[in-house]
Amino acid sequence: MDFVQNFPFLSIILSLFSGPLSSVLSGRWAKRVNTAVIVVIGCMSAATLGYVMNTGEAYVYTMGHFPAPWGNEIRVGVLEAAMALFFCVIMFLSMLGGIREREEEIEEGKQNLYYVMVNLLLCSLLALIYTNDLFTAYVFVEINTISACGLIMIRQNGRTIEAATRYMIMSLLGSGLLLLGICFLYDLTGHLLMSNIKEQVGILAATGSYHIPLVVSLGLMSVGLAIKSALYPFHAWLPDAYGYSTLSSAAILSSLVSKGYIFLLIKIFYRVIGFEIVGESKVIHVLFVFGIIGMIMGSLNAIKEDNIRRMIAFSSVAQIGYIYMGFGLGTAEGVIASIYHMVSHSATKSLLFVAASGLTDASGKSPRYRDLTGAAYRNRLAGVAFTVGSLSMVGMPVFSGFISKLLFAQAAIGHRFKMLPTLIALAISVVLNAIYFMKTVIRIYTPVPAGMEISEGRTVPAREQPAKALALICFIVLNLILGLSSEPVIDLIQNGLKMFG
């Protein structure tokens, strides 16, 4: 066995142990440990990715000394390693961009607790990406939920505590359904390892026995994870949680936490049930319908918002809708489009949150539209970054959002019933996206009219916040890379999905 094969396991363990370690360190040291951990794990993921691309096949890593049907294992392919690397990059940049907000908004003496949560969150995300065991996945889903709740409520005010409570309630409903679905599947197949379950499910599907329990179990798991990742009717907690938590939390929550659950759902589709069986079941129609409703309703809500951060949060609801619509198409192209959209949305949404905070910094910390007038002149880099993010969200060519919309449209074409609804929903959603994002861009580039005073508005040069400026530049570059050279990324996702099953 090559040494590189240990890296996925080591990265999970490293982030897991750095959590408790941070709880006894001072805030400053906890921050250093956290940064080091993210960088080291990013490097290890890159090494793993290189190794798996070289060998061209996924490998299984046995945890402990028990072989397949009994022991626990992790399974690493191209898609997993690439996701781990990507998550590390986004997390690093989000932490970098929100460095000053964290120091201002989190109570002195509680700083290190924040890093405990971030480390545990990273650990659970990595475990969700790599694990090959369904019950382990459930346990790490719960760890993910708890640490995300901590990230929301670390900034103590009424809004965040209420949002954290709502988030917990919704998440617990989702994990209850997920757990029940897993129990059903375990009873039907007698296994907990994903590959073994798939074998048994294949036999069940071929003989046609236990058809209804199988579909029920698939439905429970899909709905559970959909609730947890804030698909449209279950999004009530989201605007407050993203709108009022500290900047790094909002960026991490919107770009990573919900994506972790979605990645697990893809895993269940491909590795546990088998995508042919999922495609034949009616569950994907439900996901498709709710995805489309979410695309429209999320954007409509965003148009009504007067608070820039809540607007970005509602835009997340719409984007999650896109992803589920891609699953709902029931074809491999649809799933590839969804995964690409996951990547593109993560990169863009965290960019938007960091840029929006740069704009509000220049407007006396007020997130209201009126006060943001001309903010792009007061903080030029944030203005440019926000424009890039907006154009990407709307789907301008050159930026990453364009490619994902193109992929969705291509996946839909040729579909017997779903082609028309998908294309219409895409068109409406693009127009709605354009309305609220362009409204904001125009607003921040309108010079302050004579007679109007922005209270505490001041010019913020990029020099004053070097960390945020660096994060913004990296995000813009990342977005352009994803938009301009999408071919390798799409190839990678395609190869990864082939290895995934």
Place this chain on the structure above:
Amino acid sequence: MNGMNLLNNYGEAVAMILFGIGFSNLLLQKNLIKKIIGLNIMDTATYLFLALKGYIDGRKAPVVVNGVQSVEAYINPIPSGLVLTGIVVSVSVTALMLSLTIRLYRRYHTLDLDEISTRLKKEGK
């Protein structure tokens, strides 16, 4: 025939009914404490279901006593292990929910989540 199945598996049926009760309580109750009670009913129902599925009539708990090591003597130990793990998860989640409830109660002197939301909107921050 189907009716007989339901009667024979009455334990599983009870577990599902309890799950429904817990789920709807967690979703619909306004009072936070009642929500948490709903959460616990829901989780416990799942454990009941798992435990029933692992039980085999006439066999004993998988603890080796008097040197009997035959597989035939014991029930399936994996669901019991899953239940234990699940209990740990639900205890920690319940503790977190209760602490959030305390925080909210200290601030707003009510357990009604909707009232807290309306008050927050009125404050308009």
